[in-house]
Amino acid sequence: MDSSGALEGSSPLPPRGVNPANFIIPPVEGIAGGGTGYGWADVGTESSNLCKGVNVIDPTQIPSAELLHVWCMPSTANVGQQEMPRPFDHVSLLAARNERESVQIALRPKLSWASSGLAGTVQIQCTDLCSASGDRLVLGQSLTMRHVVPILGVPDALVPLDLPIAQINLLPGETTSIWVSVDVPAGQPPGHYEGQILITALKANAEMSAQVLSKAEKYNLYRELKSCLEMVEPVDGKPLDEVAERLKSATSSLKRLLLWPVFQEFYKDNGSCDMMDEDAFTNISINMKFNVTVWDFTLPLTPSLPAVFGISETVIEDRFALEHGSEGWYDALDRHFKWLLQYRISPYFCRWGDSMRILAYTCPWPADHPRSEEYYSDPRLAAYAVPYAPILSCSNEARDSLRKDVEILKSKPHWRKAYFYLWDEPLNSDQYELIRSMSSDIRSYAPDARILTTYYCGPSDAHGSSTFEAFVKVPKYLRPHTQIFCTSEWVLGNREDLVNDITAELQPENGEEWWTYVCMGPSDPQPNWHLGMRGTQHRAVMWRVWKEGGTGFLYWGANCYEKSLVASAEIKFRRGLPPGDGVLFYPGEVFSPSHEPIASIRLERILSGMQDIEYLKLYSSRYSREEGLALLEKTGAYLSPERYTLEHTPIDLMRAEIYRTCGA
Numbered sequence: 001m002d003s004s005g006a007l008e009g010s011s012p013l014p015p016r017g018v019n020p021a022n023f024i025i026p027p028v029e030g031i032a033g034g035g036t037g038y039g040w041a042d043v044g045t046e047s048s049n050l051c052k053g054v055n056v057i058d059p060t061q062i063p064s065a066e067l068l069h070v071w072c073m074p075s076t077a078n079v080g081q082q083e084m085p086r087p088f089d090h091v092s093l094l095a096a097r098n099e100r101e102s103v104q105i106a107l108r109p110k111l112s113w114a115s116s117g118l119a120g121t122v123q124i125q126c127t128d129l130c131s132a133s134g135d136r137l138v139l140g141q142s143l144t145m146r147h148v149v150p151i152l153g154v155p156d157a158l159v160p161l162d163l164p165i166a167q168i169n170l171l172p173g174e175t176t177s178i179w180v181s182v183d184v185p186a187g188q189p190p191g192h193y194e195g196q197i198l199i200t201a202l203k204a205n206a207e208m209s210a211q212v213l214s215k216a217e218k219y220n221l222y223r224e225l226k227s228c229l230e231m232v233e234p235v236d237g238k239p240l241d242e243v244a245e246r247l248k249s250a251t252s253s254l255k256r257l258l259l260w261p262v263f264q265e266f267y268k269d270n271g272s273c274d275m276m277d278e279d280a281f282t283n284i285s286i287n288m289k290f291n292v293t294v295w296d297f298t299l300p301l302t303p304s305l306p307a308v309f310g311i312s313e314t315v316i317e318d319r320f321a322l323e324h325g326s327e328g329w330y331d332a333l334d335r336h337f338k339w340l341l342q343y344r345i346s347p348y349f350c351r352w353g354d355s356m357r358i359l360a361y362t363c364p365w366p367a368d369h370p371r372s373e374e375y376y377s378d379p380r381l382a383a384y385a386v387p388y389a390p391i392l393s394c395s396n397e398a399r400d401s402l403r404k405d406v407e408i409l410k411s412k413p414h415w416r417k418a419y420f421y422l423w424d425e426p427l428n429s430d431q432y433e434l435i436r437s438m439s440s441d442i443r444s445y446a447p448d449a450r451i452l453t454t455y456y457c458g459p460s461d462a463h464g465s466s467t468f469e470a471f472v473k474v475p476k477y478l479r480p481h482t483q484i485f486c487t488s489e490w491v492l493g494n495r496e497d498l499v500n501d502i503t504a505e506l507q508p509e510n511g512e513e514w515w516t517y518v519c520m521g522p523s524d525p526q527p528n529w530h531l532g533m534r535g536t537q538h539r540a541v542m543w544r545v546w547k548e549g550g551t552g553f554l555y556w557g558a559n560c561y562e563k564s565l566v567a568s569a570e571i572k573f574r575r576g577l578p579p580g581d582g583v584l585f586y587p588g589e590v591f592s593p594s595h596e597p598i599a600s601i602r603l604e605r606i607l608s609g610m611q612d613i614e615y616l617k618l619y620s621s622r623y624s625r626e627e628g629l630a631l632l633e634k635t636g637a638y639l640s641p642e643r644y645t646l647e648h649t650p651i652d653l654m655r656a657e658i659y660r661t662c663g664a
Contacts, residue, residue, distance in 0.1 A: 057113040059120065059201035064286050067113055067120065067201045068170065072288075073104040074648035075608060076535030078155055078601075079148065079177040083108070090289035091180075091197075094655065096663070097298040098186040099611055102604060104148070105197065105288070107168075108175040114204040119170040121202045124178065125285075126164060129193035129292055137182060137193050137292065139164055148177045148601065149591065151571070152579055154532050158599045159591045164225075167202065179601070182292050190296040199286040297663040299614045303344045305545065306383035306417075306515075306552040307610060309584070310350045310360070311336055312560050319564050319587060333364045339597050340558070340585075341380045344610040348385040348421070350557075353392065355431065360421035361387035366401065367408040376414050383417045383552065386449075388438060391422065399441075406446045419450040419484060424556070429459045432477055439481035453478060454517055454554060456488035475505045475512065484513045486554050489544065490521030494641045499548050515552035516545060520581055526641045529555075529602045531573075531580030536645050538602050542609025543638040546616055547629060557582040558603075612651075619658045631657060 059067055069085035085108055095101040109119035126145060129137040137143055146158035147168055158179050161168070170176060180197075313333065316322065322329040333349060340347040351359045362384035363375040376384055386409060389398040409415050422438050423431060439451045458470025459477060475485055485506065492498050506512045518528050518541060527540035545553050560582035562572040567589040573579050584603045588594035620628035635654040638644045645651065 056115075056204070057111075059113050059203060060284065062201075063284050064122075064199060064201040066110070068110055068122065068199075068286075069106075069108045070199055070286050070288065071106050073106050073177065074535075074651075075102040075104065075179075075604065076539060076648045076651070077104060078532075078535055079104055079106050079175060080155060081150065081153075081174040081176070083175040083177075085175075088286075088288075090291065092291045092293070093182060094293050094295065094652070094659070095182060095184045096295045096611075096615075096659075097184050097188050097190070098301065099299050100181055100183045100604075100607060101292070102179060102181040102608075105178045105180060105199075106175055107170060107177070107199070109170045109172060112172050113201060116204075117171070118204075119172045119174075120204070121167055121169050123165060123167045123198075123200045123202050124161070125166075125198040125200070126180075126290070127195040127197075129182070129195035129290065131189070131191040131193050133189065133191065135189045135191065135193070137184065137188070137195075139195075142183050142185065142188075143195070144181050144183070146179045146181075146599075148179050151586075151600075152531060152573075154579075156531060156580070156600045156602065157586055157591065158601060158604065160594070160596075160598075179604070180290075181604075184292075184294050186298050186301065188294055190294045193292045193294065195290045197288045197290055199288065200284065295659050295663050297618070297659070299611060301379045303346070303380075303382045303610060303614075304617050305542075305550075305610065305613050307345050307555070307606075308348055308383055308385065308419075308421075308552070309340065309345045309555045310557045310560075311340070311347055312557055313349045313351050315559050315561065315563070319569070320567050321565065330364055335595065336559075336597065337362075337375070341378065343599075343603060343607045344380070344382075345606070346381050346383045347558075350421075351392075352424075356424040356426070357391050358421060358424050359387060359389075359391050360385040367405040373412075376409065376412065376417075381414075381417065383419055384414070385421050386418050388420055388422055388442065390441070391438070402442075403445055406442070406449070410446050410448070415448075419452045421452045421454075424454050425456055426453065427457070427460055429461050432459055435478065436481045443481075448511075450483040450511070451481060452484035452486055452515070452554070453482040454486040454488070456491050472501050472505055475507075479507070479512075480510075483511050484515055484552065486515040486517055486552070488521070489516050489518050489526070489641075492548075492641070493522065494526065496548065496640060503549070513551045514549070515554055516548070516550045517554040517556070519556050520577060522641070523578065527644070528578075529580060529584065529606070530578040531602070534646060535601075535605055536648070536651075538605040539609045539612070539651070540638055540644045542606070542613055543632065543644065544641060546613050547632060547638060555584075558584040561586075612655075615655055615658045618662050622662050 057067070065088075070088055071086040072089055072091055073079050073083075073086075083106060085106075091103050091105075093101045093103060107122060112119040114120040124145065126139055126143065128139050129143060140163045145161045145163065145166065147161055148155045149157040149159050151157055155177065161178070168176065168178075311333075313324075316332050316336070317324060317329065320328070320332055322332055337347050337349075346362070348360045348362045349364065350361075353359065362381070363372050365371045365375075367376075375381070386405065387402075389402045392398070409418060420439075420442055423435050426432050426435060435451070435453060439449075442449045442451070453474075455471070455474055457467065458472075458474050460470075462470040462473070462477075471487075471491065475482070478485075485502075487502060503514050506514055522528055523530070524533060525537070527537050527544050529538055529541065542553075560574060562574055564572075567587055569590070571583070571586050571590055573581070573583060580600075580602065584600050584606070586598040586600070588596045588598050591598055616628045616632070619631060631654060632638045635657065636645050636650040637654045
């Protein structure tokens with residue numbers, strides 16, 4: 001990587017922002033899309049000085065660089081198993097405060113040094129990132145590492161690795177990658193932070209335990225952690241809020257680490273160790289410098305664009321064997337809600353009824369419950385769905401419950417974030433009439449309530465209208481019973497000019513908004529989140545939203561895989577849908593005993609796209625929206641739904657230009 005964060009050594013690609021018709025993208029196991037790699041040209045690899053032989057190789061006697069290739073790839077790269085090595089380079093990232101930036105470290109064995117079908121085992125050790133003034137981005141909090149695991153042969157699942165030391169197994173002739181993320185706290189002092197990642201080939205059958213770690217290795221870890229604790233504890237001259245945060249997070253976690261059994265032998269001898277052993281271990285490792293420059297501006301805590309994503313409550317109930325309304329059910333929903341907020345997403349839970357009726361709600365508790373205010377007032381939430389209980393039951397009790405909730409919520413400052421999602425993609429006049437009826441019920445006691453309706457067509461039985469004319473006239477059919485008109489990007493195709501036809505029918509002066517969504521379509525080469533699409537194709541979904549002027553975005557489901565009654569069962573995508581459609585994260589139990597969801601690479605790219613919107617909004621507020629659109633085009637990042645960058649460099653150029661003109 002160069003100092004701007006751009007990666008060098010990428011394979012030949014077409015000109016920026018251009019998808020020529022004769023540029024062939026290799027398929028991924030029959031999946032349409034952008035190929036398994038960032039590039040796939042044959043890249044020459046240096047031959048090892050070692051030759052394969054019958055003798056077992058002892059990696060403790062050989063520099064690890066002789067045993068494996070290590071190189072960097074951007075977060076938009078799909079690093080497939082056959083990805084060919086690039087030149088070794090160090091990592092340099094640029095990030096604002098309250099932003100997450102990620103990079104991938106790819107590893108590929110040059111030869112095998114183990115048995116049992118493995119090429120060998122690799123240890124990965126990472127340090128905190130420190131500035132010259134003593135500030136830190138702490139490992140395990142601001143700095144995390146995850147192993148990229150293929151799904152249907154496509155790199156997608158991000159399985160957390162143990163820190164500060166982890167190990168992974170490498171297979172002969174295959175590339176694997178580690179996803180490294182830096183989360184910069186909102187209060188982080190700007191500046192240049194430096195750390196390192198040590199990558200070391202281990203002996204066959206080595207295990208990460210106190211029994212097999214050498215005394216030098218254990219002491220190296222012990223000394224580093226103890227030094228970190230001693231550096232954090234002095235608080236003279238620091239603001240009180242920073243003191244509290246540092247002492248609470250760093251001190252407690254580091255003291256807990258120092259009590260690990262692996263350090264027991266140092267409690268008495270005060271850390272004496274054979275330094276020659278330590279030096280020998282360090283000298284054989286591949287030392288990758290990891291640098292992050294934190295910019296002097298902060299992304300807003302509340303996303304500028306409401307992005308509401310559905311979570312199927314029935315999928316959670318089935319897979320985790322939870323009874324609706326039980327304590328375990330509330331715990332599971334709460335865990336999913338809090339976890340998704342880190343992605344600048346405003347989650348809603350959903351249960352589908354007949355004819356595409358939908359019960360959508362952000363908070364599982366009623367508005368008068370003590371936990372509800374915690375949900376609705378969370379500043380990371382840009383919009384929240386209020387449940388329309390009568391959609392499941394038309395009883396007086398359900399209507400009274402709805403009225404009570406609305407009366408409480410509309411008295412709160414956060415009521416401006418509220419919306420009702422009653423029906424998904426109505427098809428005919430009868431369904432339109434039901435939407436009008438439910439909306440009238442709500443607005444009889446909450447006249448300023450916002451109703452959201454998704455649609456990809458007009459009513460099929462509309463008289464005297466063409467298909468497209470009926471689609472454009474939906475606001476006329478649903479006014480004043482819908483305020484958020486949410487249309488499918490699939491309908492637009494590559495016709496950006498149709499946006500003006502749609503928005504011309506809206507009345508923003510009366511609070512009407514235009515949102516968009518993707519689902520089964522659009523398909524390649526347009527932006528979407530299907531498995532196997534290019535990384536820039538995933539990220540471009542939000543570029544498209546911003547360029548077209550949408551004020552919100554909806555995604556129908558983030559966990560809508562096939563039904564299963566076992567938490568650890570294999571994930572299967574729903575039949576009839578493109579692979580990955582409706583699935584943006586996986587149950588942790590599929591990969592480990594953890595209950596925490598496992599993010600997909602696609603979900604991380606959604607976050608990056610949401611952060612790009614904040615950059616573009618900042619730039620436009622300083623200059624103009626026209627200048628923001630010109631910047632997208634000038635850098636080659638995004639021109640149209642079928643003309644956007646295939647490589648990562650234009651993204652860094654766009655971000656750096658925004659910082660140079662707005663943040664410096």
